[in-house]
Amino acid sequence: MIMVSPDKAPMSLLQLLLLLLPPLLLLASASGGAELTPPPGADAPWPDQYHAVIITNLTASGGRLRQIDIYYDWPRGRALNVVRDQLSPAGAPPLVNVQWSNGANFIFDAASCDTIQFPVGLLPPDWKTTSGAAYLGRRRLDGFDCHVWSNFIFARYYEDVATGYPVAWDGVNGVQHVLSFEVGGVMQDCSKWQAPAFCFNGGGSAGGPASD
Numbered sequence: 001m002i003m004v005s006p007d008k009a010p011m012s013l014l015q016l017l018l019l020l021l022p023p024l025l026l027l028a029s030a031s032g033g034a035e036l037t038p039p040p041g042a043d044a045p046w047p048d049q050y051h052a053v054i055i056t057n058l059t060a061s062g063g064r065l066r067q068i069d070i071y072y073d074w075p076r077g078r079a080l081n082v083v084r085d086q087l088s089p090a091g092a093p094p095l096v097n098v099q100w101s102n103g104a105n106f107i108f109d110a111a112s113c114d115t116i117q118f119p120v121g122l123l124p125p126d127w128k129t130t131s132g133a134a135y136l137g138r139r140r141l142d143g144f145d146c147h148v149w150s151n152f153i154f155a156r157y158y159e160d161v162a163t164g165y166p167v168a169w170d171g172v173n174g175v176q177h178v179l180s181f182e183v184g185g186v187m188q189d190c191s192k193w194q195a196p197a198f199c200f201n202g203g204g205s206a207g208g209p210a211s212d
Contacts, residue, residue, distance in 0.1 A: 038128075038135040042147045044164055046125040048074045051185025052166065054176045068176075071187040074125055077101030080187055098193055106195035113199035123153055142167055142177060 052070045057063055065086040072079045081097040088094075093110040103121045107114045127133060133151040139158075140146065144167045146158040155170040165181040187193065 036135050036137050038147065041164075042135065042159075042161075043128040043133075045128070046072070046074075047183045048125055049184050049186050051180075051182040051187070053179045055179055056176045057174050071185065072122075073186060074122065077122065078193060079122055080193060082192075096192075098195055106199050108195055108199060113196060115199060120152070127151060127153075 050070075050072050052072070054068050054070065056066045056068070058066055067084045067086075069082040070079065071081075077100060079099040081099070083095040083097065095107070095109050098106045099118070099122060101121045103118045105116045105118050107116070124130060128135075128149060128151075131151050131153075133149050136148040136150060136156070138146060138161065139148055141158045144158070145161045146167050147161055149157040149159070151157075157169045158167040159165065160167050166178050168175050168177045170176075
C-alpha cells in the first residue's frame with residue numbers, strides 16, 4: 001500500500017492507477033453510440049515526447065485537487081508521473097509513478113514503494129489509429145472546440161481542434177484537465193526515472209518488508 005502524508009487523504013495503488021489509467025470497463029459507456037469517421041487530421045499522433053501538467057478535482061475524495069506532471073518519452077519507452085495533492089505540506093515529497101513500455105510500473109514516495117505489471121504498457125503515439133480507438137465527434141469543453149475519442153484507456157479524450165493538444169480526459173475520479181502541454185518536453189534528470197533501491201530489495205518500504 002502506498003504511504004502518504006497524514007495531512008492528505010490516503011491514496012492507494014488502485015486509486016492512483018484509476019487516476020492515471022482509467023479501466024477497461026469505462027469504454028462500454030464511452031462508445032455506446034455509432035462510431036463516426038474522423039475528419040482529416042483529427043487522428044494525428046501524439047508527439048513522441050511531451051510534458052503535460054494536469055489537474056483533477058477528486059470528487060470521490062471530498063473534492064480536493066491533485067496536480068500531475070506527466071513526462072511522456074516514447075523513444076525511450078517510458079513515462080513519468082509526479083503527483084502532488086492540494087496544499088501538501090511544504091517540502092513534502094511527491095508521489096511518483098514510473099511506467100515502462102514492458103508494462104512495469106513503480107509507484108513510490110520517499111518512504112514506500114509498490115510495483116505492478118500493467119499488461120498494456122505505454123499507449124503509443126498513434127493510438128488513435130492502432131489501438132481500437134473510436135471517434136465520437138466534436139464538442140466544446142473548457143472553452144475549446146474539441147475532437148472527442150475513446151479507447152480502452154480513455155472513456156472520453158478531448159483534443160483541441162485548432163492545436164491538436166489534449167484538453168482533458170475522463171477517469172473514475174473525474175475529468176483530468178490539461179493546464180499546459182509542452183511538445184518535446186523531457187525530464188533530463190536521470191535520477192527522477194530511477195525507482196529507489198527499496199523497490200528492488202524485497203521490501204515495500206524504506207525500512208520494512210513489502211505489504212501484500
